Structure formats: structure tokens, C-alpha cells
Amino acid sequence: MIIRKSYFWAIMVLGMLSASPASASINIFACEPEWGALAEEIGGDHVTVSVATTARQNAHHVSAKPSLLAKVRKADLVFCTGASLEIGWLPLLLRKAGGPDVQPETAGWLMASDYVDKLDVPDHVNRSMGHIHPEGNPHVHLNPHHILTVSEYLADRLAVIDPDHAADYGARLTAFQQRWTQTMEQWERNAGELKGAHVIVYHNGWSYLLDWLGMNAAAALEPKPGIPPTASHLEEVLRTVKAQNVQAILVAPHEDEKAAQWLSDQSGIPILHLPYTVGGNDKAQDLNGLFTETVRLLKGARS
Ligand SMILES: [Zn+2]
Structure with missing residues (x-):
């Protein structure tokens, strides 16, 4: 009888397990690693x-x-930067497959960029000049206050798309x-000493980081966002760095190092490889690591 009873319960439990649908997961398509990491958080x-x-x-520049x-x-949710960063490929993907x-x-x-104040918003857009930041600087992720703001909008959207788990999203957001x-x-305490420091950038992908830390970009190696460095522009940058106390030339993993190397050779200013986004180096494997590592490397360049 005891055996029969446990058999009965085993059948019941198995039946319940197979009857309950596997909990459906929401598919998120994130354009950049930082938003993918936030979506997982x-x-x-x-x-x-x-x-x-x-x-x-x-x-x-990504091919569709x-x-x-x-x-x-x-995808149930497309989570990207916006502000024309993905203009060359995301609209095409959405048209064909969304x-x-x-x-x-x-x-x-x-x-994400819809919910933060953007820097470098141009008064006048002239695309013939190769301006790839027509709505202002889209690289908003390197100010951690923006991550905080965007996390709230993300949790709200998840609750709309997947109301059954709204409470869980709310709890994860709070934590x-x-x-x-x-x-x-x-x-911010740790990076206090970086205030006022000057760096050179390749592309204006660092503006929000520098703005957050009170640092300055003395010049960009690109003459305009999206236009590769020219010899005459680099000569001008070299004159600028000679006149200022520049700490480092920031280079992201996706950026070509040739121009930075030339400037470094000419000026003696070191190149600093920063992760730029999640996965940008082996310590920047999540959002926390990205910022911790960025601050650590910037401080190292200062000492
Ligand atoms: Zn850009």
C-alpha cells in the first residue's frame, strides 16, 4: 500500500511537471554589449x-x-543606443525581420539615448561633411548615471512585455x-584626482565618460566624427598636445591604432587601451567590471 501511494504521487508530480508549460523566456536583441549586460542584470x-x-x-558600421x-x-524587445548610432543597419534588420x-x-x-541628455548636439547638420552624430553624441553608455536611468525604462518595458513577471523585474531593478x-x-571618490585631466581621443566615443569624471578631450584624431585621421589634422593635433599637458591617448578595442601610435611616437604621450564596453578586456566582463576597470586604468595613466 505504501509503495502504491508513493507510486501514485510520483505519477502525479510527473504529470504536473509535464502539464506546466516551460516558463517562456523573453528574447532581447541588444545592439551593443553594454545593453546586453544591462538586460541580463x-x-x-x-x-x-x-x-x-x-x-x-x-x-x-555593422553589416546586416x-x-x-x-x-x-x-526578438520581443530591441534594446539599442539609438540617436543614429545603428542607422546603417538596424532599420534594415527591422524592416526585413522585425x-x-x-x-x-x-x-x-x-x-537608451532617448532617455538621457545628449552632448554635442549640432545646431546645423551637414551630412556632406560626413557627420555621423546628427542627433548629438550617441555614445551615452560610459556615464554610469545613464545606466541607472536606462535600467528603469528597461524594467518598465519588460513589465509591459511580460506582465506575469513584472514583480520580479521590479525587484531586480531595485537591487x-x-x-x-x-x-x-x-x-567617483576613487576618480576624484582625474578631474581636469586632458586626454586625446580617436573618436568622440568617450565624451560622456570624460564629462562624468570632469576630464577633457584636448583633441580627437578624427577631424570630424566618422572621418579617418588625415596628415594635416594630425599635425594640428600634435601642435595642440605640445601646448597642453595631455595624459594619454585613449583607444577603444575597435579603433585603429595607427594614428594614435604616430601621435604617441611624436609626442611621447602614452596610448591607453580602455575596454570601452563590456568584453573590451578580460576584466570588463560585466557593467561593474567595465567601469571599475576604466577608472583603474585612467588612474594608472595619471600616476
Ligand atoms: Zn560615434
Whole structure:
């Protein structure tokens, strides 16, 4: 009888397990690694995240290849930077493979740069001059306050798309924001000495980081965003760095180092490789690591 009873319960449990549908996971298509990492922080086990680019790719220039179409086709949420960063490839992917619920202005379309104040917003846009930042600087992720702001909008969207788990998203958001706020204060205390320091950048991808830390870009190696360095422009940058106390030349993993190397050879200013995004070096494997590592490396260049 005892044996029969446990057999009965085993059958019941098995039946219940097979009857309950596997908990459906929300598919998030993130354009850049930083938004993929944030989606995992807030979504936890309820989301499956596909990231379109790696730290070694320039998000301005990505080809809309079939593997990306397949990822967009499955997406319940498209989570990107916006402000024209992905203008060369994301609209094409959405047109070819995006469902009606992930098109612009729907709940399944979240552009981080829509929710933060942008820098370098031009008064006048002249595309013939090769301006690839027509709506202002899109590289908003390197100010951790922006990560905090965007996390809130992301949690709201997840709750709309997947209301069954709204409470979980809310709880994960609260925990993330508490952790992030504390760590951000540590970074800011730690980086106090960087205030006022000058660096050279290749592309204006660092503007929000420098703005956050009170640092300055003395010059960019690109004459205009998206235009490769020219000999005459580099000579001008060399004159600028000779007149100023410049700490380092910042280079991201996806950037060509040739011009930076030339300037470094001419001026003696060291090149500093920063991770730029999640996965940009072996210590920047999540958002926390990205900022901790960035502050550590910047401080190292100063000493
Ligand atoms: Zn750019």
C-alpha cells in the first residue's frame, strides 16, 4: 500500500511537471554589449539576450548579416543606443525581420539615448561633411548615471512585455539600482584626482565618460566624427598636445591604432587601451567590471 501511494504521487508530480508549460523566456536583441549586460542584470532568468556586436566592432558600421536577421526575427524587445548610432543597419534588420511589436515607437523598441541628455548636439547638420552624430553624441553608455536611468525604462518595458513577471523585474531593478548607486559613489571618490585631466581621443566615443569624471578631450584624431585621421589634422593635433599637458591617448578595442601610435611616437604621450564596453578586456566582463576597470586604468595613466 505504501509503495502504491508513493507510486501514485510520483505519477502525479510527473504529470504536473509535464502539464506546466516551460516558463517562456523573453528574447532581447541588444545592439551593443553594454545593453546586453544591462538586460541580463534586470531580466535575470526570464530573458534570453542576443547581442549584435562585440567590443571589437564599431557599432556605427555593422553589416546586416543573416545571423542578425534571425536574432531580430525572434526578438520581443530591441534594446539599442539609438540617436543614429545603428542607422546603417538596424532599420534594415527591422524592416526585413522585425515583427510588428518591435518596430519604432512600440513597447518592444527601446533606445537608451532617448532617455538621457545628449552632448554635442549640432545646431546645423551637414551630412556632406560626413557627420555621423546628427542627433548629438550617441555614445551615452560610459556615464554610469545613464545606466541607472536606462535600467528603469528597461524594467518598465519588460513589465509591459511580460506582465506575469513584472514583480520580479521590479525587484531586480531595485537591487541593481541600490548596488549601482553605491558602487558609483566609490568610483567617483576613487576618480576624484582625474578631474581636469586632458586626454586625446580617436573618436568622440568617450565624451560622456570624460564629462562624468570632469576630464577633457584636448583633441580627437578624427577631424570630424566618422572621418579617418588625415596628415594635416594630425599635425594640428600634435601642435595642440605640445601646448597642453595631455595624459594619454585613449583607444577603444575597435579603433585603429595607427594614428594614435604616430601621435604617441611624436609626442611621447602614452596610448591607453580602455575596454570601452563590456568584453573590451578580460576584466570588463560585466557593467561593474567595465567601469571599475576604466577608472583603474585612467588612474594608472595619471600616476
Ligand atoms: Zn560615434
